[in-house]
Amino acid sequence: xxxxxxxxxxxxxACREECPNxxxxxxxxxxxxxxxxxxxxxxxxxxxxxxEVCPVDCIIIDPDNQETMExxxxxxxxxxxxxx
Numbered sequence: 001x002x003x004x005x006x007x008x009x010x011x012x013x014a015c016r017e018e019c020p021n022x023x024x025x026x027x028x029x030x031x032x033x034x035x036x037x038x039x040x041x042x043x044x045x046x047x048x049x050x051x052e053v054c055p056v057d058c059i060i061i062d063p064d065n066q067e068t069m070e071x072x073x074x075x076x077x078x079x080x081x082x083x084x
Contacts, residue, residue, distance in 0.1 A: 002035035002065040003048060008058035015050035015059060021079055024050060030058075035065050042069065043076035 005015070009030035016024040016031060021044075023037035033050075041048045051059045067075075 002038040002062045002067060003033050003040060003050065003059050004062040004065075005031050005033055006058045006060060008056050010056055010058075012055060014053045014055065018049040018053050020044040020049070021076075033059075035062065036075075037079065039072045039076040039079070042072040043080070 005024075007030060011026070011029065011031060013026075013031075016026070020041065021037045021039055023034045023039075024031055025034065041050075048059070051057075
C-alpha cells in the first residue's frame with residue numbers, strides 16, 4: 001500500500017524532509033509520492049513518518065496501490081541495494 005497525498009496538501013515541506021526513501025517530491029500545486037520508492041517506512045520506522053508530521057492529515061493509503069508487508073520489505077531491500 002503506497003501512500004498518496006490528497007488535495008488538502010498545503011505544500012509545507014514537512015513530509016518531504018521526513019521521508020527516508022526520498023519518495024516525496026514537490027509537485028504543482030501539491031506534493032506527490034513516488035509509489036516505486038514508498039515503503040510506508042518499512043525498514044526504517046514503525047509508522048510512516050510523513051503521516052506523523054503532516055499538519056493537515058492529507059497523506060492516506062492509496063486504495064489503487066495495495067501492497068503486502070512482504071512486498072514493502074522487498075521494495076525496501078531493493079532501494080537499499082541501489083544506494084550501496
